Amino acid sequence: MDIDVNDSTPPAPEEYPDVDGEPPAWAEDRTPLGDAIPWFRKFQGGMHTKEGILYGLLISGDAGVRSYIDDEIIITRTGGSSERDAEGKLSQVADQKDDTAISRSVNNSMKFNIAVGVVIGKKNKILKRKLPHAFNVMDYFRVAYVWHERIDGFIAVRFRLEKLELEEKSWWAEKGSPAPPRTARRKWVKPIEHICGACAQTYYRIYMQGWMCLNTSCSQFWKLPDGNDPPVELDYDPKWLDWRHDPSDEVQPHYSLVPDFMSVIDDSDPNSTYSRTSWKNGIVCPSCKQCLSRRFWDGWRCDESCGFKRVLNMQTISLRAVVDDYEVAPIRRAIVFDPGPKExxxxxxxxxxxxxxxxxxxxxxxxxxxxxxxxxxxxxxxxxxxxxxxxxxxxxxxxxxxxxxxxxxxxxxxxxxxxxxxxxxxxxxxxxxxxxxxxxxxxxxxxxxxxxxxxxxxxxxxxxxxxxxxxxxxxxxxxxxxxxxxxxxxxxxxxxxxxxKYKYYNGFTKGSKKLVHDDPVLEGCANRDWRLDLKQKLDNNELDWPAYEAEWWRTYKANKSGAAREAxxxxxxxxxxxxxxxxxxxxxxxxxxxxxxxxxxxxxxxxxxxxxxxxxxxxxxxxxxxxxxxxxxxxxxxxxx
CATH class of the missing domain: 2.60.120.590 (Alpha-ketoglutarate-dependent dioxygenase AlkB-like)
Known part of the structure; x- marks a missing residue:
């Protein structure tokens, strides 16, 4: 089998080609991105899920092995069960299961035809283009296929995203590249399918190296036709990459790709301007398309290079509107103290x-x-x-x-x-x-x-x-x-x-678990009796620090103190x-x-x-x-x- 392999050294990021256009919305950090883009209210992590549906995805960093991005297709993995090694590369450390919340959300987006918005981060090296901002909104995609394979010896859930709008050239396409063919002129292909002789399940051929069964419970799962394990580096089958769904298939987004929140703000109503909806939601600058959090009391302002601002009419809100008591204040407020449970x-x-x-x-x-x-x-x-x-x-x-x-x-x-x-x-x-x-x-x-x-x-x-x-x-x-x-x-x-504080309540620091020097052993801390006894022995020079430390941990384990927790x-x-x-x-x-x-x-x-x-x-x-x-x-x- 002849497989094209490019042995040339990949270009450094500064040598990547320019993109053809500008993103419809962008941000330089996560907070304004999450505030302004409703389908990606995610301030940590890369997948925005809600009620069992995947709505938004951030493609940043290396995204793991065999990741792929072109002008219309993204192939990636679900989050979780991975860690970064000493070089910062993502490595699988445990099996991913179909019954996890993230896996279910990806499958549900495919099953119920829910569009997934995608943001690409500047740290991404898969696309190999010069991205203009730290976070760039790409477009809406459909989840076209979900499957399992092995990564680093563990089962991983992978999925393929396909851009919804095929008629328009993607802004992240290489500058000067030809426009995509019109729908009527496209060659509609489907990947090659095979039936597994061991489990009778049908799967697409994804890689040029050969068809493989993708059923994790099958004896032939992730085996090449000759029965051997595939190499780590695999090449995608051209038919797999060229496959597109019929544009007439009903896939609809839940939100606008770039919402116009300003058009629905009624700042003649104080309840609107002071509500959570108003302060928590960001906007996308209509001038430069930057995502803006509401950092200012009276509205949103873009940076000095743009100068856009949307100033709200901050009407005076009455005390009666914000105090829920029957009367705004009592003649003499009753004080009822409930100490709560003993622990x-x-x-x-x-x-x-x-x-x-x-x-x-x-x-x-x-x-x-x-x-x-x-x-x-x-x-x-x-x-x-x-x-x-x-x-x-x-x-x-x-x-x-x-x-x-x-x-x-x-x-x-x-x-x-x-x-x-x-x-x-x-x-x-x-x-x-x-x-x-x-x-x-x-x-x-x-x-x-x-x-x-x-x-x-x-x-x-x-x-x-x-x-x-x-x-x-x-x-x-x-x-x-x-x-x-x-x-x-x-x-x-x-x-x-x-x-x-955690370290004074437990007696040791979070994470590194180092004992606190000069531990005050305050009233109400965990294990106070024996901690106080040991502290007195340390203060009286009956124990030096190494002996105190050893005795402390021995007593801690002997008392079966359990997992440390916040006070x-x-x-x-x-x-x-x-x-x-x-x-x-x-x-x-x-x-x-x-x-x-x-x-x-x-x-x-x-x-x-x-x-x-x-x-x-x-x-x-x-x-x-x-x-x-x-x-x-x-x-x-x-x-x-």
């Missing part, structure tokens, strides 16, 4: 109705770490002039320049998640300074009773939440910050949870409109982490979380110090009433 017991707060009256004061003690003080507000406090009710409206009407994550910062600059611009307090609007007055009061109120002189806040971080937004577990333990952090909640209710929450509290929370103590941020989730249900939501802290001047450039200086007027200075 996940919550810390019970000390409730004080006198010291910070008219607030109800809840103090959660974290032994060895610090305290969390929750000032529960009421109708009287919220309704005062320039109080929480007014601040909620005033902040909406102020130009805070909020963006996603974090959204705005005023005062001393420091690192928080990503770099942000910091404005000096001298440029802050009146409601921001009134918020600083409240948070300064709360900082002193929470610490004075403990006999501590708190550092005056000199930085304010303002975050805005829309419907379904949340901040996952994190700490605010940057080394640039003092030990006290105060926050004010305005608008929709949120749930705050605080838990011990359960030890504090759960509801943050209502007007509530203040102060976390104080170096150990709170060192040993614990917290998350905040907006209340579910009730339609559109809006919540502001305004957090004040003290940034240590010694940690930043002296030229930045003036940013954190502020002087409150008598009206802005808050006294707790």
């Amino acid at each position: 996940t017991a919550l810390i019970e707060p000390e409730i004080d109705d006198v010291y910070s009256h008219p607030y109800r004061r809840l103090v959660f003690d974290l032994p060895g770490a610090g305290t969390v003080t929750h000032f529960v507000t009421n109708r009287e406090i919220n309704a005062k002039p320039n109080g929480p009710n007014d601040l909620f409206i005033q902040l909406q009407q102020a130009n805070l320049g909020l963006r996603r994550y974090p959204l705005s910062q005023a005062g001393m600059p420091y690192g928080f998640v990503v770099a942000v611009d910091s404005l000096p307090f001298s440029e802050a609007c009146d409601p921001i300074l009134r918020v600083m007055g409240r948070l300064t009061w709360a900082t002193h109120e929470a610490t004075d009773k403990q006999g501590v002189t708190a550092l005056i806040p000199n930085e304010l971080l303002a975050l805005g939440y829309f419907e379904d937004m949340a901040i996952n577990y994190h700490d605010d333990g940057e080394d640039t910050l003092g030990p006290t952090i105060a926050s004010l909640s305005l608008g929709a209710m949120a749930h705050k949870s605080l838990r011990m 359960p929450p030890c504090i759960k509290t509801q943050l209502h409109h007007g509530d203040l929370v102060v976390m104080h103590g170096d150990g709170v941020q060192k040993y614990y982490e917290h998350q905040v989730e907006l209340e579910k249900g009730g339609g559109a939501k809006l919540r502001y979380a305004l957090t004040a802290r003290h940034v240590l001047p010694a940690k930043i450039e002296p030229g930045q110090w003036p940013k954190g200086q502020f002087q409150l007027t008598k009206d802005q200075d808050y006294k707790g009433t």
